[in-house]
Amino acid sequence: MTDEGPLAGVDLVVFDCDGVLVDTETLGPAVVAAMTAEVGWPLTPDEVRRRFLGRPEAYLYExxxxxxxxxxxxxxxxxxxxRVSEAFAARPHTMPGVGELLDALDARGLPYxxxxxxxHPRIRHSLTHSGLWPRFAGRIFSADDVARGKPAxxxxxxxxxxxxxxxxxxxxIEDSPAGVDAALAAAMPVIGYTGGPTAAETLAHATLGTVSDLRLIAAKDHYDRLLAEHYTWMLGG
Incomplete structure (x- = not known):
């Protein structure tokens, strides 16, 4: 735990992967839309996002x-x-500010x-092709590991x-309504990330608000305000 500074009071930062660490949220919905059309269920990429963003793959299949x-x-x-792996391999990159935020967490000795x-295979593929695998290896948790995925x-x-x-x-740190719901159900403070295609209003229930730039999470004046608001919320103030 850090004893002072912008991340005081936090022992662990938990990242969603797609759309927070790695820019896949524009790829996955397009793939799903193409594949659902093939089986007689036409959806637009935006409809795919609204229905499935943050949900387990098993739910998508069902x-x-x-x-x-x-x-x-x-x-x-x-x-x-x-198909997602093929599409992503052609355009692998992290979301803006990821490297700077991880560097800031490392400098504070704060695990993530x-x-x-x-x-797990998809997570490993995404992190490997984006260059983030060495930073998260051994600290990766998947919906495969539990009985119920997000929003549980x-x-x-x-x-x-x-x-x-x-x-x-x-x-x-989440970019989907289902992910924010899961964090709330777990009684964890949560920041909604809107640097991708997710509309800010769909994450408005995040207890620490939303950010469009991940680097703001490690900015003292910004984070201290969010942290104070969170603990006021926790105490019912």
Missing amino acids: QVRAHATGPVDADWLAEYRR CVASSGG PDLFLHAARESGHPPARCLV
């Missing part, structure tokens, strides 16, 4: 099977992962991890427990 008018092969999800709705709190509680930190001292 919904496709429920709504498709054509046959959905047993390997549909594997094909989805293959990933807790993502993606499966299970994944975040699992990450906190395995990392050895109490939930109330774990700061979550």
Whole structure:
């Protein structure tokens, strides 16, 4: 735990992966839209985001099977992962400010991890192709690890427990309404990240508000204000 500075009171920072660390949120919805159209369920990328952003892959597959008018092969999800990986390999990069924020956390000795709705293979692929794998290896938690994915709190509680930190001292950074809901259910402070395609109003219920620049999270004046607001909220003030 850091004893002073902008991240005082936080023992662990928990990052979502897609759309927070790695720029995949413009790729995944386009792939899903193409694949749902193939089985008779036409969706736009924006509709895909609204329905599935932050949800586990198993939920996506269940919904496709429920709504498709054509046959959905047993390997549909594997094909989805293959297409996303192929698309991402052609354009791998981190979200703006990720490196600077991680450097700031390292300088403070503040640990961090990933807790993502993606499966372990997809998370590893995303982090490897973006160059972030060495910074998170051994500290990665997936919806594969728990019975219920986001918006249930299970994944975040699992990450906190395995990392050895109490939930109330774990700061979550999320870009999806389902992820924010999961953090709230886990009684963890959460910041909504709007630097990608997610509209700020859909993350307005994040207890520490929203940021469009990840570097602001390590900025003392900005973070101290958010932290004070959070603990006022926790105390019912």
